[in-house]
Amino acid sequence: MYCAIDFGTSNSAIAIPAGGTMQLVELEAGHPTMPTAVFYYAEGPETNGPPRAFGRAALAAYVDGVDGRLMRSMKSILGSSLVDQTTDVGGGRGAKYLDIIGGYLLHLKTAAERQAGTRIEQVVMGRPVYFVDDEPERDAQAQASLESAARAVGFREVHFQYEPIAAAFDYERSTSREEIVLVADIGGGTSDFSLVRVGPERAAQLERKRDILANHGVHIAGTDFDRRIELASILGEFGYGALGPSVNGAPAREVPSGVYFDLATWHLINTVYNPARVAELRQMRSFYAEPKHHQRLMTVVTERLGHELASRAEAAKIAVADGGEVRIDLSHVEHKLASTLSEPQAVEAIEGDLARIVDAARVTVAQAGLQPSQVDALYFTGGSTGLRLLAQQIAAAFPQARAVRGDRFASVATGLALYAQRWFERAR
Incomplete structure (x- = not known):
């Protein structure tokens, strides 16, 4: 078995x-x-x-x-x-x-x-x-x-x-002719692309090495979008990007940002709860010009609310994926506290990541020695391809290719x- x-x-x-x-x-x-x-x-x-x-x-x-x-x-x-x-x-x-x-x-x-x-x-x-x-x-x-x-x-x-090659095999079941398909497998951790030659006569072959024309990818995907959106739309309420007090007339300095990057990164959130780290953050009260920022931050780290903030950033990203604006409820940290996220804000937060992902798609095709016009189909799979703007930007780079959506979670x-x-x- x-x-x-x-x-x-x-x-x-x-x-x-x-x-x-x-x-x-x-x-x-x-x-x-x-x-x-x-x-x-x-x-x-x-x-x-x-x-x-x-x-x-x-x-x-x-x-x-x-x-x-x-x-x-x-x-x-x-x-x-x-x-x-x-x-x-x-x-x-x-x-x-x-x-x-x-x-x-x-x-x-x-x-x-x-x-x-x-x-x-x-x-x-x-x-x-x-x-x-x-x-x-x-x-x-x-x-x-x-x-x-x-x-x-x-x-x-x-x-x-x-x-992404596995996703190409899934796509192959639905095609009745030989095609060159660019698979965009964009999930939570990576954006992977594979250019694969598929067709009904090739499907029965075990060895498909010659049909794999190129592979490329970048370690940017859904969790990176969530991190940037949390930094842009939520963590400002907790002091991210804020200035400290002016000392002796000198220009005010931005509060240290390391804790905020860790709070926005799933596998690092728990490091913020370390007792020594909490004690260090507690001693940084004087770094903040706005006392509420430091107070909210300490509530998050002492009550271990970092994962909840990350989850709310992810939910906000999904809510604005097709346009509009969403209110992000943060009342679990402070009564009536909230922030908002609009689609333009989300786009601004992740546009650098989107550009790198689209560039990876172009590089994949170039590695095979082909032009964008020679791609017959784009096959989208992975949870993050549900983000409308991302799929649109990849499709725009290959305007002659037919866009096909697979099962985002099972292809x-x-x-x-x-x-x-x-x-x-x-x-x-």
Whole structure:
């Protein structure tokens, strides 16, 4: 028995063989995909590790204010120095970041084995074109770490496939002629592009190396948009970008910004809650000309509200994706506190990131020695392609290509499943 896993920054899925085809496992009631999230309870008995909840249950525990720690965007630590470090998960317990990833993979594997009725020891896993931009050694280390986590939970045979290429395999099922398709797989952590030659006659081939014309990507995507939007629309109410008092007539200086960047980065938020860091921030009261800014910041760090602020930034981004303006309620920090975000504000906050993503799409086609006019289709997948402006800007760079939208959350998983079926069935 084998499976295919799409381990995403924001959402994940797993597929297994069923009735001669591949089927996505229902990980939660009515859902074939699950948020890539783990919540560690501060209290409770240990069963194969600390007491945990996964996916939507993890997010619900956090929203309900249960004592514990929420982990999201775990994929982002692959290739970083954090991967082998131990972090506090509450209740006096600690866990290595790589073991946190392993625990999530084990949860996916267990759900698939329950549905399959047998052990699963072979897997095809998706991976971004680059875990780490422009650093091949760290990129290779990232894949090796993910493979290590997979083997640690019982997969004895592990293969990898690029996520955008998997999405191309999903697109290929719907085309009746040979085409050159540029896959834009833009999720929570990376924006990946692959230029692939597809067609009904090619679909049955196991070896597709010659059909992969180019791969390229940048480590910019949905979580980066969220960070910039939080900095632009929320954290100003907490002192980001504010000036301190003038001392002896000298020009006022901007308050230190490091804490705000950490608060806006999912996998760094918990570092702000370190007692030594909190004590340091408390001593910075004199750095602020506006006392309320410092007071609000201290409320966030002492009551551990950083993840909630990040979630509200993400929700605001989604709310203005199709235009309009949204009010961001911050009353959980201070009575009647709120800010607003409009689509023009969101665009201004992320326009630099959008430009780099569109440039990566152009570079992908240029690497293949082709002109934009030679691209037949654009295939959009990944949660962040729901951002209207992003899809429009990519499409504008390839005006003659037909734009096709796949399943934003399941196209990669479906394509990985098709590849896994071809790989393991042909090998027998």
